[in-house]
Amino acid sequence: MRPLVLASASPRRAELLRQMGLSFTVLPVDVDETPRPDEPAVTYVERLAREKANVGFARAEHPDCLVIGSDTSVVLAGAILGKPRTIADAAAMLAGLSGQTHKVMTAVALAGGHGCFARLVVTDVRFRVLSDVEIDAYCQTGEPMDKAGAYGIQGKGGIFVDGLWGSYSAVVGLPLDATAALLTEAGEPVWMHWNQSGDEPL
Template identity: 40%
Template structure:
């Protein structure tokens, strides 16, 4: 039984969600020289579910290597990645405000998928799960898109929006896992951690 888990994520939302489960964690973040963004490159013709699971696996490989290099105390390592998909088109993090506006225009007035893959390395065992949710955006005017982009909230977010932020005013319907859309599906994560022997208060 482990008293804590290493969280290999820079996302403050994932930290909050893990705290919601009552799980103690230590951050296991990349060094400045590690090119973690390159792990998120999409391969041609790759399906969204395959993409998000592959990227999560690569991030976990890098985190496990980091753990060994730093000579840290052994404990399970948790990694997660979220992507937004409209059909087979994958929407990652926007490059700039113009890119964010383009994504929001394309997502507005339609239903898209939010896929979050979670993986835990516990010793030699690797446990994984995939959360698949649907989000329906209302139609958005050019002014609404512009005003939302100007808040800065879309930057650094897959699909250029945060479900728990101001974008909620434009979300008409959600089907699936709200915490999965935020970036860490708590139902799946709790089960993985329990299987990995990590104490949770859930």
């Protein structure tokens, strides 16, 4: 496989790539995540994924590498919920999500010598009604502070979810099926590299 690079510092995305049986290097990148005026959420999420992948490809040491960029946004009634800046901000986000169905939009982009291609995955997630006490307790754990929408479905925040329609891995931060499809389209189907990544044959 051509060298694979993950343009993200997210341990969750790295774990999902390892789950796919892939070997890769991590190259965190910084891009301006400010939404543009009147920018729809679907456009915003895909734009950031592409920007991360392209910046990573420009910085990568190997000219023949493939670079994965991804972005996840929680969208409630059309409003993008980013990462909370304070505990009070996190509590307000969680109170807004309580008892509601929201959308988790995750885009994944693959950049290389072939250009940059992206896919968007939208998942509906429903929260049960949350009490003020448990919102406060969750915020005090610190878990919400680096996560879009102020919760991590793969962590303690998973107890708030009572319904999900779509891709669980996309809610965590990287849609496995869409990522595999992009790699296949780039001539690097994931399954061809499973045993090369150190997996023992069944």
